[in-house]
Amino acid sequence: MEDIPIETQEIELETPVEDVFMAPSIHRPEILSGASYSHFSPIPKTIEDDMTTECVLGIDEAGRGPVLEGPMVYGLFYLPLSIHRSLLADTHHFDDSKVLTPAVRSSLMEKLCTLDSDLYQSCGWATRVMSARDISSGMMKANGTYNLNAQAMDATIDLIKRTMATGVNIKEIYIDTIGRPEIYQKKLEKIFPTAKITVAKKADSLFPCVSAASVCAKVTRDAALDVCYESYSTTSDGKDKSADGWGSGYPSDARCTTWLKQNMDPVFGWGTECRFSWGTAKDLLEGKGGSAQVDWPADDDDDGMKMTDFFIGSTEKSQEGDEFMNWYGHRVTEKIF
Amino acid sequence: MLAIKPSSQKPEKCSANVLPCQIKYDGPIEAKQRYWKPVETHDGSKSAYFRGRELRGTDVALPEGFRGSVLQITEKRLHPPPADSAPDSDEEEIPEDIKIAEELAAFDSVTVWGHDSAPSETEDAYFKGLKEWIAFSTAVRDFGLCRDRN
Structure with missing residues (x-):
């Protein structure tokens, strides 16, 4: 898949603040093991x-773009319909994305999680952390791709279903689109016939509950990236950990690509926090960076045996290998797959 | 020919893995847990991730009486050539040149991995190879033992 460069200004907005909330x-164990998981707040x-x-419910994501590092996070946010705009937009300015810098996002999230705050008393939220490991292995499935859009939908x-299952009376749903809004809206209306559904581009700037959902998603992703990075900065392998870390995780962010280059294992590449499925990661692994080439059986080549393979010496240049390698017969090539 | 020289101390235990891809690399690597961490799944197979792909694996235990060894072929000879060899005496039997292979590590099972699904016991080439080779060599050995006894 191609990586789409993002603007420098956007990198700023995607770079987590230090000591993010x-x-x-x-959930540290899950993040460190590379697993995906969901989290639900108590019902307010x-x-x-x-x-x-x-209630009104909003959904938004963080890290769905061509990021190399860390999870994609879906955030869900709900609150009573009657206070939707007054509490979120008027009191806490959840409607203006320009104001929502990483630092502001982090402090809003902290407020939402603080007992007795007005946000905590009235708002429920949930997140689904989709690990880089699961995104990659889904996109690189043996029998066809489980693509990012399908994973995101x-x-x-799943987040909406599980929230509704708690008995919360969801009347309206606002959501940023994946693909064409009309098609996505139809699909969701079939699944959730009791709610009024609005799918729109840039929904986070139009609907405060989507903006709040975006904050839950972004702050969770920022903190998850932090947890992943901690495991590198605390290892005692004596390597100098650059103070820059890996930045936003976006390929156009030099910190990220530099980190990837400097921390590439010749055989394994990177850990489970890396999205191997993106072009930039593939190019680095297949490039001249010194990593070992790995060949996988071609997907369309289910029976790669050629008649000539049965004639000794026809395809093999010579019987390579020493005596020991040929002890139990000859090495099988990848054609066997 | 090769002669296997068992290591003087107990060889280090290792786990052997057959991956469903070809890695163009030969030599030692450090398999840190960050990169390679097989876990048991609920269906009894193993799961691990390699270069972004999920692998599923099945353990094939070596049967009783068999031992897996990681060998390194050395330049040492089993019969060092005599210092004053007589090149023209072709009547004399020249001992066969046998190199010594040293045991670096030992294993008692092999994990065979497939991409996204564990390899099938009846279809996977490596799985069958391990099972059939062991069964075949057992049959040959047992036949030999029977004959020796009679």
């Missing part, structure tokens, strides 16, 4: 007191 949606008190309260649908 560690929300309860950060205002809603729990009266489960018939009509499944994560979204």
Whole structure:
């Protein structure tokens, strides 16, 4: 897949702040093992007191672009319909993405997770952390690609389903689109017939609950990246860890590509925090960086045996290898697959 | 010909893996847990990730009486050539040149890996190879033992 460069200004907005808030949606063991997981906040008190309260729900993502490092995170946010704009837009300015710098995002998330804050009392939220490992292995499946859009839609649908299953009365759903809005909207309307669904481009700038969902997603991704990076900066292999770290994780961010180049294992490449499926990672591995070439059986080549393979010496230049290698017969080539 | 020289101390235990790809690299590597960490899955197979792909593996245990060895062929000879060799005496039997292979490590099972699904016991070339070779060599050995006894 091609990497699309992002603007420098955007890199700034995607670069996590130092000491980003560690929300309860950060599950260290899962992140370090490379697993995907979901986190759900408790149902907020205002809603729990009266489960018939009509609620509005927003969904947004972070790290869906061509990032090399770290998870893609889907955030879900809901609150009573009656205070949607007053609490989120008027009181906390969740509607203006220019104001939402990484530092502001982090502090808003902290407020949301602080007992007795107005946000904590009335708003529920959830995140799905889709690990780089699972995104890569999905995109590089043996029998056809489980592409990023399909993975993203499944994560979204799962988050909404599980939130509705808690009994919260979701009346309206706002969501940033994946692909064409009309098609995505139709699909979601079939799955969630009881809610009014609005799928729109740039939904985070139009609907405060989507903006809030975006904050949950982004702060969780920032903190998850931090957790991944910690495991590198604390290893005692004596390597000098650059103070820059890996930056935003975007390929147009020099910190990220420099880090990838400097930390490439010749055989394994990188750890589970890397998205091997993206062009930049593939190019680095297949380039002149000194890594070993790895050949996988071609997908379309299910029976690669040629008739001439049965004639000794026809394809093999010579019987390479020493005596020991030929002890049990000759080496099988990748054609055997 | 080769002669296997068992290591003087107990050889280091290692795990042997057959991967579903060809890695153009020959030599020692450090398989850090960060990069290679097989785990048991609920269906009994193993799961690990390599270069972004998920691999599923099955252990094939070597049967009782067999031993897996990682060998390194040395330049040492089993019969060092005599210092004053007589090149023209072709009547004399020249001992065969046998190199010594030293045991670096030992293993008692091999994990055979497939991309996304564990290799099939009846279809995978390596799986069959391991099973059939062991069965075949067992049959040959047992036949030899029977004959010797009679």
